Amino acid sequence: MHAVISNTPLSPNVNRLDVVAPRIAQIRQPGQFVIVLRCEGAERIPLTVADADPVRGTITLVIQAVGKSTRELVALKAGETIAGIAGPLGKPTELISTGRALCIGGGVGTAVVHPIAQGLHRRGVSVLSIIGGRSREWVIFENELRQLGDVTVCTDDGSYGRHGFVTDAAKDALAQGGIDVVYAVGPVPMMRAVVNLTRPLGVHTIVSLNPVMVDGTGMCGGCRVAVGGQTLFACVDGPEFDGHQVDFELLMDRLSTYRVFEQQALAACQEGACKVGLA
Numbered sequence: 001m002h003a004v005i006s007n008t009p010l011s012p013n014v015n016r017l018d019v020v021a022p023r024i025a026q027i028r029q030p031g032q033f034v035i036v037l038r039c040e041g042a043e044r045i046p047l048t049v050a051d052a053d054p055v056r057g058t059i060t061l062v063i064q065a066v067g068k069s070t071r072e073l074v075a076l077k078a079g080e081t082i083a084g085i086a087g088p089l090g091k092p093t094e095l096i097s098t099g100r101a102l103c104i105g106g107g108v109g110t111a112v113v114h115p116i117a118q119g120l121h122r123r124g125v126s127v128l129s130i131i132g133g134r135s136r137e138w139v140i141f142e143n144e145l146r147q148l149g150d151v152t153v154c155t156d157d158g159s160y161g162r163h164g165f166v167t168d169a170a171k172d173a174l175a176q177g178g179i180d181v182v183y184a185v186g187p188v189p190m191m192r193a194v195v196n197l198t199r200p201l202g203v204h205t206i207v208s209l210n211p212v213m214v215d216g217t218g219m220c221g222g223c224r225v226a227v228g229g230q231t232l233f234a235c236v237d238g239p240e241f242d243g244h245q246v247d248f249e250l251l252m253d254r255l256s257t258y259r260v261f262e263q264q265a266l267a268a269c270q271e272g273a274c275k276v277g278l279a
C-alpha cells in the first residue's frame with residue numbers, strides 16, 4: 001500500500017499527488033512511468049513520474065481527471081492509500097549532454113516534460129521551456145521549470161503570457177537557431193504540429209506517446225504504435241520516440257477507439273455506480 005502524502009490541485013481538472021514509493025523514488029529516471037492500481041479490481045492507470053524525493057521516499061504523480069478512474073484517483077485525500085504502484089516502467093529519456101534543448105509542454109503534458117528538463121539541467125544542458133494552457137488557470141509546473149532555465153508561457157486565450165499555442169512560440173524559438181534537440185509532450189495534435197515544425201529544420205525531436213496501456217510489460221499489445229514503419233509497444237519500447245518517425249494518424253485513430261467505452265464508464269460513475277462522489 002502506498003500512502004498519499006498530499007493532494008494539490010494544479011488546474012481545474014489536474015491534481016498533483018505525492019505518494020510514498022521509496023524504491024521507485026530512488027531508481028526512477030526521466031521519461032519513466034508507473035502503473036497505478038487504486039484498489040483491487042480498479043483500472044490500471046499509467047502515469048509519468050513527474051518528480052521524486054528519494055530522501056522522503058515519495059514520487060509525484062500528476063493526474064488529469066478525465067474519466068471514472070482518474071476522477072477516483074484525484075479524489076484521494078492525504079492519508080488514504082493506493083493499493084499498487086508498479087514501476088518504474090519504460091525506457092528513460094534520451095538526454096543530450098551538452099548544448100541547448102527546447103522542452104515543449106502542452107497542458108498536462110507539462111508535468112511529463114518536467115523530469116526531462118530536470119535531467120537535462122543536471123547534465124549542464126541549457127534548457128528553454130515553452131509551456132501552454134487554455135488559459136492562465138490551466139498553466140502548470142511554471143515555477144518548477146523556471147528553476148531549470150528560461151520559460152515562455154503561452155495561453156490559448158491570451159489571459160497569461162504569450163497569446164497563442166505553444167507551437168507559435170516554438171516556431172519563433174526554432175527560427176533563432178541554436179536548438180540541438182526538442183522534447184515535446186502534450187495533446188497528439190500539438191506533438192504532430194511540433195514535428196511538422198522541426199522536420200524541415202532537421203532538429204531531432206522526441207515525443208512521449210500516450211496510447212491505452214493495460215499490463216505495461218509488452219504482453220497485451222494494447223499500447224502498440226507505429227514508428228518508422230515498425231509496430232512497437234509504448235510501454236517497453238517507449239513511451240518516448242523519435243517524433244519524425246511516429247505515425248500520429250494511427251495513434252489518434254487508436255485513441256478514439258476507446259473514447260466511447262471511457263464515456264460509458266464515466267456516465268455510469270456519474271449515475272452513482274462508482275463509490276467516489278463527483279463534483
Ligand code: NAD
Nearest residue numbers: 106107108132133134165166167186187189190193208210
Ligand atoms: P489542451 O487541449 O488544453 O492543450 C494544451 C496546450 O497544447 C494548448 O494550450 C496549446 O498550447 C497546445 N495545443 C493544443 N492543441 C494544439 C494544436 N492542435 N496545435 C498546436 N498546439 C496545440 O491539453 P490538456 O487538456 O491539458 O491535455 C490533454 C491531452 O494531453 C490529452 O489528449 C492527453 O491524452 C494528452 N497527454 C499526453 C501525454 C503524453 O505523454 N503524450 C501526457 C499527458 C497528457
Ligand code: FES
Nearest residue numbers: 214216218221235
Ligand atoms: Fe500491454 Fe504495452 S501496455 S503491451
